[in-house]
Amino acid sequence: MPEPLESDRYAALRLENQLCFPLYAASREVIRQYRPHLDALDLTYTQYITMMVLWAEREISVKLLGQRLYLDSGTLTPLLKSLEAKGYVTRTRSESDERVVLVRLTDAGLSLQEKALSVPAGMRSCVRLTDDEAATLYKLLYKLLTGEKGI
Amino acid sequence: MPEPLESDRYAALRLENQLCFPLYAASREVIRQYRPHLDALDLTYTQYITMMVLWAEREISVKLLGQRLYLDSGTLTPLLKSLEAKGYVTRTRSESDERVVLVRLTDAGLSLQEKALSVPAGMRSCVRLTDDEAATLYKLLYKLLTGEKGI
DNA sequence: GTATAATAAATTGTACACAATCTAATTGTA
DNA sequence: TACAATTAGATTGTGTACAATTTATTATAC
Numbered sequence: 001m002p003e004p005l006e007s008d009r010y011a012a013l014r015l016e017n018q019l020c021f022p023l024y025a026a027s028r029e030v031i032r033q034y035r036p037h038l039d040a041l042d043l044t045y046t047q048y049i050t051m052m053v054l055w056a057e058r059e060i061s062v063k064l065l066g067q068r069l070y071l072d073s074g075t076l077t078p079l080l081k082s083l084e085a086k087g088y089v090t091r092t093r094s095e096s097d098e099r100v101v102l103v104r105l106t107d108a109g110l111s112l113q114e115k116a117l118s119v120p121a122g123m124r125s126c127v128r129l130t131d132d133e134a135a136t137l138y139k140l141l142y143k144l145l146t147g148e149k150g151i
Numbered sequence: 152m153p154e155p156l157e158s159d160r161y162a163a164l165r166l167e168n169q170l171c172f173p174l175y176a177a178s179r180e181v182i183r184q185y186r187p188h189l190d191a192l193d194l195t196y197t198q199y200i201t202m203m204v205l206w207a208e209r210e211i212s213v214k215l216l217g218q219r220l221y222l223d224s225g226t227l228t229p230l231l232k233s234l235e236a237k238g239y240v241t242r243t244r245s246e247s248d249e250r251v252v253l254v255r256l257t258d259a260g261l262s263l264q265e266k267a268l269s270v271p272a273g274m275r276s277c278v279r280l281t282d283d284e285a286a287t288l289y290k291l292l293y294k295l296l297t298g299e300k301g302i
Numbered sequence: 303g304t305a306t307a308a309t310a311a312a313t314t315g316t317a318c319a320c321a322a323t324c325t326a327a328t329t330g331t332a
Numbered sequence: 333t334a335c336a337a338t339t340a341g342a343t344t345g346t347g348t349a350c351a352a353t354t355t356a357t358t359a360t361a362c
Contacts, residue, residue: 010264012271015203015219019278019285020181022292024196025221027178028349029296030171035350045175046318052166063340068166070176073341075319082317099327099340113161120163127170128298129291134170137291140284141173145180147279179319186321197348214310224311226349233347250310250357 023144030127037122041115046075047083048119054089054105055113061094062101070145088112174295181278188273192266197226198234199270205240205256206264212245213252221296239263 015021031045038048046069053060053068060068062076069076080103083089088109094100129137166172182196189199197220204211204219213231217223231254234240239260245251280288 010206010268013203013206013264013267015200015207018200018203019289019292020178020185020196021200022289022296023174023178023181024200026292026296027171027174029221030174032350034171044317045171049166049169049172049175052164052169055161055164056166061340070180071318072320074321074343075317077342079318097328097340101341113164116164117161127295129294133291133294136287137295138170138173140280140288140291141170141177143280143284144278144288145173145177183320195347212310222348223350225313225351226347228312230348248310248358252311 033126034119034123037119040118041112042086046071046079048116050076050079050083051088051109051112051116054103054109059102059104062103065103083109184277185270185274188270191269192263193237197222197230199267201227201230201234202239202260202263202267205254205260210253210255213254216254234260 011017034045034048038045041048043051049069050065053065062073062080066072066076080089080091084091088106090104090106091101092104094102127134162168185196185199189196192199194202200220201216204216211219213224213227217227220227231240231242235242239257241255241257242252243255245253278285
């Protein structure tokens, strides 16, 4: 059996053969596209998806929020303090279990949802995929996200 | 014309209707999977893809490196200093244009490629996509990455 | 030939990410 | 009921990301 060509031995270490690299780069590029739209709301992208959970839930623990967003308390604690400083959420210990911090949407946070409608509206023209391509990408990303830990 | 249902007015602001969120979350999850494999090389993921470019190019300017990786000097300068401190690269000003910093692979950096073969080998079992799915995902991600700026 | 513009990195400041550790509260159990 | 184990957040430290600014160098315009 012949050895693989010298130029092929390291094929798996070439940037153009990685799946993760375009995943990582595309993620940052799309978030970069969001920035000007989010600047009008004084939100970062991570703060924006946090607000999405709160617009749906009104109230949620830091732990559950972290499970939804795949983020831990090291990221969420300062981010939630920042949202609290902006007046969009409150953070209070649960009465029934003092370990738990409940994050609650304020009236100002709820009002922000109306203004935030401009964000997906403004982003629509940025993603140049057909509806079919977007649907396929969506499915594959969730398969990667939820199925990668093994059986 | 009837108003849309109240529950649908904000459909575009629901986390489950975002394409960007699974992109962002999957990117971080896959990079998290890389970590234990990269720890053996004392490299972060960003340092790893930087080394990939250098394994292919041997020498490259910071500017070109940034274009390849979609990263700017604010990210690359400290990262390259770190790789220099580990002994994997050198950074020297170009003689023909003193503005340009050339990053060069050292012998130790080249040797690291052999050890790095274990990384894609170890990762293969982590991504639970078929070859077809991976190929489709790869194409869609590059379309998103290169085609999103408009015509 | 010098003022001006453009370019490449570096620096600064803000905000994530995340591993590791710490603190306080709760639960399980002998 | 003590008390070890578990749990939820907060904290600490390191390493990105990236906008904005600065510095040094090169290109150009006149």
